[in-house]
Amino acid sequence: MLKGLIFDLDGVITDSASYHLAAWNQLAQEIGITLPPEANDALRGRSRMDSLNVILQYGDQVGKYSQAELDELAERKNKAYRQSIKAMTRADVLPGMLDLLQEAQQQGLRLAIASASKNAPTILHNLQLEDYFPDIVDPETLKHGKPDPEIFIAAQNLLGLNADEVISFEDASTGVAAIKAAHQFAVGIGDAQVLHQADYIVPDTAALHLDDAEAAYHH
Ligand code: B16
């Protein structure tokens, strides 16, 4: 029986994924790396350090920097990113998502956030969505990033539910892989080819309706 919903944040609840990408692109350029179009999906959902490593791989710069320099680069990106999320308001909740959250609450479903972002509490505050999400996985407590299932298992445990009692929502292929490795039902939001591992896929949040996702889950 369906008892809970688990949401990725960036790219699912709000379009902070594009802010992340812009901040990474800026940093990459500063260190002489031009990111290819596929970086758009490759960077989604990965932790800050994992993302930086992916960028250095694109530029053939792995091993070039000391740990202190890597920390400085990651911090530089985070500063730019934090600057861009400052102006976020409730208007930045992606189309359809507020209705979906309200409907889920009316149905008595428990809600949790499984975001790799250390900035997730700030974003939820700016979006005025804190009341919907008493349960947010703290990424500091995790050993492994997506596509490892750890974060989705942690979210399910926060809700006190089993894998077959939740639906999880993701916009990144690494995130969908993490959901499937956690043996949960995966809803993919985005390109069907990229997210082919998901159990149910919609092109964007405007096309996402809780009833349809629930019907697919029950099927
Ligand atoms: P931060 P999600 C992820 O959030 C983003 O998709 C990813 O691009 C970012 O690098 C990661 O959070 C870490 O974020 O630097 O803010 O800690 O998609 O898991 O909600």
Ligand code: MG
């Ligand atoms: Mg995401």
